[in-house]
Structure formats: C-alpha cells, structure tokens
Amino acid sequence: MRRLVLIALLCLPQLGLAAEVENPLEPSPIWDDLRSSIIGTEDEPAIDPGVLLLDAPKRADNPALVPVHVAQPPGAPAITALTLVIDGNPAPVAAEFTFGPALMPLDFEVRVRVDSYSDLRAIATLADGRKVMAGRYVKASGGCAAPAGKSMDEMRATMGEMRFKKAEENGRDIGTLMIRHPNFSGLQRDQVTLLTIPAEFIQTLEVKQDGAELFTMSAGISISEDPVFRFAYQPGDGPVQVHAVDTESRAWDQSF
Template sequence: MKRALVLALLAVPVLGLGAMAAEVANPMQPSALWEDMRLAVIGVDEEPPVDPAIFDLDAPPRADNPALVPVRITQPAGAPAIRSLALVVDGNPAPVAAEFTFGEALMPLDFEVRVRVDTYSDLRAIATLADGRKVMAGRFVKASGGCAAPAGKSMDEVRATMGEMRYRTADEDGRRIGTLMIRHPNFSGLQRDQLTLLTIPAEFIQTLEVKQGETPLFTMEAGISISEDPVFRFAHAPGDGPVTVHAEDTDGRIWDQSF
C-alpha cells in the first residue's frame, strides 16, 4: 500500500512535466475555420506541408497580452528562400493579419512581429518558396479579446505621435538585426473610445515598404490584426545606404523616414 502511494506521488511531477512539455510544443490543432478559408487565403485547396527544415513559427502557448502576441518566423541555414508569406490568425474577425514579401537580403529568414489574437486559435504562416511551393508552420495560442482590447493611449496622444518612427540596429553572427518601431494605434474597428464609449472606426497601417539603399528588405500589406504601435525585428545581410521606410494607412496618410 505504501509502495503504491509512493509510486503515485512520484508520478505526479512526471505527469506535470509531460503536460508542460505538451504546452511548450503547442502545435496547431484541427481547425474547421481554416478548412473553410484555406482556398480563399492561399488559392489552393490542398493543405501545405509542415516542414521545420524549411521554416518554423514560434508564438507563446498562452499570451500575456492578447493585443500584443509576439510571433517569430525563422529558417535554418541553407533552407530554400521564402519569397512571400501570409500570416493568419484563424479565429480573428479578419483572419489574414498580413501578407509579406521578403528580399534576398533577409534570407535565411529571422523575422518578428506582434499581432492581436481574438480567441483561442491556431496562428499560422503559409510561405511561398522561390519555386512556387507552399509550406506551412504554426502554433496554437491561448488568448482572447485582442482585437477589441482598449488602445494603450489617449486619443490626443495618438494623434500627436501618429507616424513617428524609431529604428535601431545591432550586429549578430555576421548579420545586421534591425528593429523598426512605428507609432500608430492600428485601430481594429472593434474597440471603444474609453471616454465616449463609441466604437472607434478601423484605422491602421495598410502598406509598409522597407529598403536599404535600393535593396528591398520587406513589404507588408496588413489588416486589423497587427498590433498597436507595431514593431518589426528582422535580420538581414549588411548593405550600403540608409534604411528607408514608406508607410501608408487606411485614411491615406503617408509617412516616409530614412535612417
């Protein structure tokens, strides 16, 4: 009897570690939402293969803040180049968070962005390779309410700082790491003004283009799911000339900045 009790107690931490390991891995789960939207999003009805030898996506199993969920997309050395990528949050009101194109200078890819997650959902990236093949990676993320989360600043501060940009660089393993920060509320159309309680119309950065000199680094066509005050972190081959940023939002505002 005592031996059985000891064995049972010893099994508890092992089971706990197993559950923790499963949570850390947090692979994608079967998604009826994705089944319904796949053809519209990627243009093919066939499920793209998941292949970590080509690229992987990392996101927290349980998000601390559903309006600021970090997503990192990486490739191992020698992996085939990714030309474009669709970032999808299955359970969001507008599931396609953004569509990116990447220049050769970003290969192999190491790219980070923050998104809103509205409900427990698969968060997936569908990459198109240079030869036209599509490959997928993703994680299941436990988060809710990200698309309707209140803005972090007052409307006066939002208007005063909108379009401001900062850029910093660091060198790591022979590559340059750029971090681009843009002030913009990226209103989703589902948030309420905390003073008037009226719904704030959607207003977000729709187009972003980043270059170094004449060399394209990346472009983005975005929807409502990119976070407030978006931050982009990306590794690239060192190049010549300033880093230039061109951004446009849904209200027709344009910002250009050179670093």
C-alpha cells in the same frame, strides 16, 4: 519630435525556435473553410521544420501584443512571400509579406492581436512556387477589442513617428523598426465616449536599404498598436528607408 520610449517595445522575446520539432497546430474547421480562399488551393501546405519555423506563446500575456517569430534554419530555400493567418480573428489574414534576398534565411518578428483561442499560422511561398506552413495554437482572447494603450490625443500627436535600432549578430544586421500608430481594429471603444472607434491602421509598409527591398507588408486589423518589426538582414550600403501608408491615405517616410 517627441522622444519615443522603446524599452518595452524593443525587447521582443527571443523565442525558442530551435526546440520546435513538430507542428502543434490543432484541427481547425475555420481553416478548412478558409484555406482555398487564402492560398488558392484545397491542398494543405507541407509542414517542414527544415524550411520554416514559427513560434508564439502558448498562452499570451497580452492578447493585443502577441509576439510571433518566423524563421528558417541555415541552408533553407529562400522565401519570397509569407501570409500570416490567425484563424479565429474577425479578419483572419493578419498580413501578407514579401521578402528581399537580404532577409534570407528568414528571421523575422512581429506582434499581433489574437481575438480568441486560435491556430496562428504562417504560409510561405518559396522561390520555386512551393508552399510550406508552420504554426502554433495560441490561447488568447479579446485582443482585437482591447482598448488602446494611450489617450486619443497622445496617439494623434505621435502618429507616424518612427524609430530604428540596429545591432549586429553572427555577421548579420538585426534591425528593429517601431512605428507609432494606434492601428485601430474597428472593434475598440473610445474609453471616454464609449463609442466604437472606426478601423484605422497601417495598410502598406515598404522597408528598403539603398533602394533594394528588405520587406513589404500589406496588413489588416490584426497587427498590434504601435507595430514593431524585428528582422535579420545582410548588411548593405546606404540608409534603411521606410515608407508607410495607412487606411486614411496618410503617408510617412523616414530614412535611417
């Protein structure tokens, strides 16, 4: 297996969640139209920084690689599921996550594509069924159509390769998982033929430790190329096991 270069990919910024005391979302007619179909109610979820925080850059350096950090302060009630929404993207639901008890309190990062100036929001479902929301307005454009970072041959040769890095911080393990996959959005063009590349992306992801769920993801076109996930979890026994399936029904399994 080829050696994977992770220096840039693993250095996700540690975003300043502690400083967030208000929700900087802007009025969004798109969200007003989407709310009911995404969360099943017209009621706006509560915004409570004592339960859920989200940070993302106000202006993204690269619209195809926008870091998003969702977290909870100590003592916050457990989250069982979370929907990540980018209002202005062609497919606004970027991903739906579920979380196991070992990830509580939540401290989770992922990178996404942002196609236009947009609210980026996380809607969490608590163990008692309540929903809370956090988000930011992100200035970025063109992320869904941005060209891939590597040649088609290189992407095909390394597709499905994974790396996992583990550190320890404040009594919890910090895992960083990287998966090689172009995650084509269906809006990009082959830089040689100039033809549109069909959508092809990791659709489901399961991460477990010794058979117990850490997190799962059901994703769309907005998760970045070569996705990286950084997450804090309670140390457990046994290996971390990863199972990924893309839209072409290719499956990859790795144990770390």
